[in-house]
Amino acid sequence: MNPEDKKLIESAKKAATDVLLHNAHGTVADLPRTAGWGYPEPYTRDLLISALGIATTGNKQLLQSVKNVLLTLANNQSEHGQIPSLVHDKRNLGSSDTTPLFLMAVGIFRTLLDDPHFLEAAVEKAVVWMAYQCPTNHYLIAQQPTSDWRDEQWVLGYGLFVNTLTYSGLKFLKKEGPAKNLGDAIGQLTYASDTSHKCPHEGLAINDQPYFALWSYKVYSSDRFDLLGNSLAILSGLASTEKAQAMVKWIENECQAMNRKKNLVLDLTPNFFPFILPEDPDWLQRYDEFNRPGDYHNGGIWPFISGFYIAALVAAKEFDLAEKKLLALTKLIKKGRNKSLEFGFNEWYKAQTGEPMGQDWQTWSASNYLYAAACVQERSTPFFDTIRLNSQRQPNLL
Template sequence: MAESQDTRKEGAVTEGHAQALALMHRCATADGFLASPTEHANYHRVWARDGAVLGLAALASGDEALIASLRATLATLARYQGPHGEIPSNVEPTTERVSFGGTAGRVDANLWFVIACGEYWAATGDDAFIEAMLPTLERIRFLLGAWEFNNRGLLYVPQTGDWADEYIQSGYVLYDQLLYLQALRTLCRIHGHVHGSTDHALLERAGRLYHLIRANYWFIDGDSAGEDAYHPVLYQRGKEAAACREGGHRYWMPFFSPTGYGFRFDAFANVLASLLRVAYDDQRAAVDAFIAELAPRGMELLPAFHPVISPDDSAWQELQTNFSFEFRNHPHEYHNGGLWPLITGFYVADLAGRDEAAARHHLAALDRANALPMGGEPWSFPEYIHGTRLTAGGTRHQGWSAAAAVIGHCALAGAPILRLTGSSDDG
């Protein structure tokens, strides 16, 4: 089973950690984790993406009740799997209302589901669970292969197709490719355990994806992607344009599509590139230095994307027409430069093994952010923090903001956050 809480006493003594665990318990139901116990919009539902993040925190904490809620989350989502293999974005079990996304489906719901299944199994040794889940996982595997469209190794993600559902990026989005890599690694490990043999086709696919990510999303002066360039002309144009923009060659590019590359800094993708052992040490150092310039003093959280899109920006018209219910991406809010406890928690986990002082610095800021008041109540666990006013924003009592703190505290106490990652030398 997962490690007991006794092994994590260092992380369990702070108020931030205790408050975060308490909110996670409020999110836990018999059907699985709610995105928030707050009755707002559709947050009071079992979500794939949020449930997986809460599940990683549950496993790191060693809390048996929370781990049971992760298992229930995965069982609920699997029960409502779609006819082509798609995992719901969210489910309301009482009314059996199921959403696979808004104007487009959510690619990352499937990826986080596979990752969470593997991490639950690796932490608990629950072979009965993973064997029962095999048909569900195989349907997801087939669907993901179809979503490559051209069978060339990268998922094609539509606008609004992942967590940044009101932002403007689509095509071969790095965040999703990294989760896809981790999902393939997870499927390889599960297959090897259940069948006692290696799925060589799956292993080759994971290795190919690893090399595609490294070759196509990080531009190096005087170097080229060679035979791993997804589209040589597109790659060369993107590389030349990146050299003229803020950040230049200092971080991973967020996406490319048939019309070209995007160049804004995607914090979640850059954190995952390191955490999932795709980045090399020199790339980590470059990204760390870039993040240090972005994080506001006193509230050292990572923005979702940078730079902010303002009304005089050419992308503003597209951004302000992309929303589900009401426009939320005002400058320095939500995805448009808002500061996210979620992303910062994963960054703390990444830093924990290589720069403890920096990890503790960002974790302290994360706890301060979670403690901010909303509606006169402290410890609001906001969805995001305004990028300049440093005030709480979005939905309060956000489960994954709490999970981010638990992930950070547990990582600094030595708990593994991901058990099935590969090495930095292969997929």
């Protein structure tokens, strides 16, 4: 990387920290806000995902803000262990990913605080809640459509993201037995691709593909590609180094094909592909207004997910490619809807144009940029390194 590019990345890191400090105090109970001007609410999933990048900064003010979020969530946890969708509102329930995100963030902060029992009671309740989300007692976690971060896209039954997230949380908390059971279940083939019925129970692996299914339930599954869930599979060690490298090669080939067809103008990966088209059987009427091909959850470029993918590239030892993607992300996050901003850190960008379409100064966009930059510069994946190495020592995982 040349000196100019290094200087640009350092400028972006400083800007990301400034965004996070700006957003550290919102309008509700002195909790962080989700974006600089839009989204003043403290959305749980956004703030817990931001814990990862903030944890690499060493900034005491930011670390304290995340700790306050975790303490507040523990106080607002439901009777049965579920974590609310808004940090301050115990009545706002229904999200499938907030509870496993809580487990992951607490596990990270136990390391930072050197306190293996931090929020012990809340963690134990949350672990029980997640166990009861399995309808078959075969360990995979089920969810309702639009209940994870994709509030405008249907993920049915056993979603990859929620399951890899739960696995990661259990590993961070050193709950090795439940983590192994869930990891083994994820690694089973989907029934749709297991034509010879080798697997005793359905899973999320796809026969003859290097990546995991978006979702699976009984005889149905979706083999559309979920960048976030598969990046977590690589980071957490659910995918072996060989599988991870094969997955990266497949991803990059697919992106080149999308570039040639003008479905993608950036050197960054859409959050989801192939895009759902109006003529496809999984197209829903509402998508025409909120989730067009290449937009939002249907293939938009989300910087926070790009951050996870860059980290996954480092985990797969694809260091040169990770550096290249970090530079592409750095140039993209300069663009905001507010043209006066030096760095926009927008929520998401349209795949076919690269234009910013969401809110500027998004907390998780800034935070995961910092995490990606730390991974590339250190050639390691803070916090995930340990759980990945432990996972890949287990012979039953793919």
